[in-house]
Amino acid sequence: MRTCQPFIRRFTGKSLLLGLLLSIGLIARSQDGTLTVIGNSKGVPSEMKMADLRSVFMAERQRWNDGTKVIIAMIKSTTPLGKVVSKRIYSMSGDEVRGFWAGISFAGKFESPVTFNTVSELESYVAQNPGTIAILDKPTESAEVKTILIDGKKTF
Amino acid sequence: MYFRSKVIFRLAATLAMLYLSLSSLAQRTQIRGFVDVLSTLQDGKVSFGFGEQDLFITSELNDRISFLGESVFKFTPTTPTEFSVSVERVIIKYNYIGNHNLLIGKHHTPLNYWNDTYHHGRVFFPTIDRPLLFAANIIPLHTVGVDLQGHDLGAVKFGYDFMVGNGLGSNEVSDNDKFKSVTAAIHIKPVDKLRLGLSYYYDVISKGADVHGKVINWQVDQQLLSGSIAYFGRKFEFLAESTLGFDHTDTTGTKQTSASYIYAGYKIHEKFIPYVRFDYLQYQDGEIYFTKNNTTSIVGGIRFQINYLAVVKLEYQHMKADIEGNVDKFTAQFAIGF
Numbered sequence: 001m002r003t004c005q006p007f008i009r010r011f012t013g014k015s016l017l018l019g020l021l022l023s024i025g026l027i028a029r030s031q032d033g034t035l036t037v038i039g040n041s042k043g044v045p046s047e048m049k050m051a052d053l054r055s056v057f058m059a060e061r062q063r064w065n066d067g068t069k070v071i072i073a074m075i076k077s078t079t080p081l082g083k084v085v086s087k088r089i090y091s092m093s094g095d096e097v098r099g100f101w102a103g104i105s106f107a108g109k110f111e112s113p114v115t116f117n118t119v120s121e122l123e124s125y126v127a128q129n130p131g132t133i134a135i136l137d138k139p140t141e142s143a144e145v146k147t148i149l150i151d152g153k154k155t156f
Numbered sequence: 157m158y159f160r161s162k163v164i165f166r167l168a169a170t171l172a173m174l175y176l177s178l179s180s181l182a183q184r185t186q187i188r189g190f191v192d193v194l195s196t197l198q199d200g201k202v203s204f205g206f207g208e209q210d211l212f213i214t215s216e217l218n219d220r221i222s223f224l225g226e227s228v229f230k231f232t233p234t235t236p237t238e239f240s241v242s243v244e245r246v247i248i249k250y251n252y253i254g255n256h257n258l259l260i261g262k263h264h265t266p267l268n269y270w271n272d273t274y275h276h277g278r279v280f281f282p283t284i285d286r287p288l289l290f291a292a293n294i295i296p297l298h299t300v301g302v303d304l305q306g307h308d309l310g311a312v313k314f315g316y317d318f319m320v321g322n323g324l325g326s327n328e329v330s331d332n333d334k335f336k337s338v339t340a341a342i343h344i345k346p347v348d349k350l351r352l353g354l355s356y357y358y359d360v361i362s363k364g365a366d367v368h369g370k371v372i373n374w375q376v377d378q379q380l381l382s383g384s385i386a387y388f389g390r391k392f393e394f395l396a397e398s399t400l401g402f403d404h405t406d407t408t409g410t411k412q413t414s415a416s417y418i419y420a421g422y423k424i425h426e427k428f429i430p431y432v433r434f435d436y437l438q439y440q441d442g443e444i445y446f447t448k449n450n451t452t453s454i455v456g457g458i459r460f461q462i463n464y465l466a467v468v469k470l471e472y473q474h475m476k477a478d479i480e481g482n483v484d485k486f487t488a489q490f491a492i493g494f
Contacts, residue, residue, distance in 0.1 A: 055308070060255075060307070060308035060313065061255065061308065062251055062254065062255050062257075063251070063253070063254050063255070067253075068219075069219040069220075069251075091390070093426060095461075095463050095464050096426070096464065098463075098464045098465075099461075099463075099464030099465075102188075102280075102464055102465065102493065103273070103280055105186070106188075106212060106275060106277050106280065107272065107273050107274075107275065108214070108224040108245070108247060108249070108259075109307070111184070111214065111216055111222065112186065114184075131219075
């Protein structure tokens with residue numbers, strides 16, 4: 001029994017360390033968030049590369065391949081999802097993203113995105129407006145919009 | 157026959173109403189404003205004031221046509237009310253294909269990064285004021301005319317502007333002479349946050365033209381060549397622009413002017429950015445179009461971004477110029493957007 005104690009202590013210590021690391025990993029993962037891209041059935045392609053997605057959200061593309069106007073719809077960057085999108089897509093804070101769009105719009109380069117408070121409003125807008133693309137925090141259950149594969153995956 | 161005409165009329169009226177309602181549904185209009193308040197300390201005297209009040213409107217009329225208007229209310233001591241309204245930009249944009257647009261109206265001449273990016277919203281300026289080459293009228297700030305514009309084309313994100321306009325000496329509604337100004341500008345964005353640009357401007361300024369309140373007594377053939385490097389990264393900000401001006405008259409030949417500035421800032425925190433800017437204006441002897449005023453200036457300051465629409469800047473400037481002599485000035489500015 002006495003000989004087992006150091007082993008148990010070591011084992012318990014390793015388990016705790018492993019558990020702690022796993023927890024940190026999971027917390028970090030939930031803060032990063034899993035994202036899904038949705039689009040209107042007209043204009044928005046069914047599959048995109050991550051670099052192309054970023055390019056669209058950085059106001060670098062005015063039209064989709066079929067000529068439909070690119071419309072960017074976003075959840076407000078003050079919401080938890082908005083903060084995740086700001087970080088993952090723009091590598092910016094929510095405030096910096098709002099500043100980015102204010103500058104772009106003021107220079108006359110691109111119209112500001114249409115913004116919403118809730119995911120349901122966002123989905124509804126995407127469903128009704130051709131060429132609209134948006135980012136959600138979970139796979140969509142709406143049959144009126146399509147999920148865009150990013151680098152071949154439904155979520156990233 | 158009467159009945160058929162009545163039906164056709166009603167059908168046309170219904171279609172017109174439907175079209176108008178659809179158009180109004182599609183239209184998206186935004187109105188914003190910008191203003192700044194200032195305090196300066198110069199020659200032992202503290203002054204308070206405010207800058208331009210900028211009214212900014214954008215509207216999407218349909219999926220191809222959009223409008224941008226920018227009007228400024230500003231202090232103008234020469235008017236009876238000491239204020240004037242200035243229409244700074246009126247642009248109707250038509251997106252004819254992909255990332256290619258036709259822009260018609262009054263533009264900020266796309267000669268350099270600053271003039272094409274910051275316009276009149278002080279809240280976006282990295283420093284309190286524009287670089288000195290603007291105040292010295294080295295570049296024509298505005299052009300009324302037509303611009304063919306493209307952006308983010310290909311792997312290097314190539315962009316271009318080709319603009320034909322009324323040119324210097326003309327007013328908002330007509331040209332003062334038969335000559336047109338031509339602006340050709342290109343840029344690339346080879347890596348994220350970096351933009352490299354080159355531009356060329358040509359104009360003939362007629363004898364007798366009134367440019368920036370100064371009557372030009374000789375015909376001047378003007379060429380401007382500009383280059384710019386802009387990098388606004390997560391931590392480091394860098395903007396350097398240089399313009400070479402070549403003014404030719406029959407009596408003086410070609411005289412060269414160079415105007416440059418370098419700005420650098422470093423984000424020590426998301427909200428705090430200390431910065432410096434160095435300006436340099438150099439005129440060749442015999443220059444008759446620009447007001448010869450060789451100038452060097454250094455600006456050091458700190459920018460505090462309260463949020464994206466509220467910025468406080470504190471700045472010290474030391475300037476040495478032929479006309480003004482040595483100038484030392486402290487300025488505090490609170491710029492907002494609303």
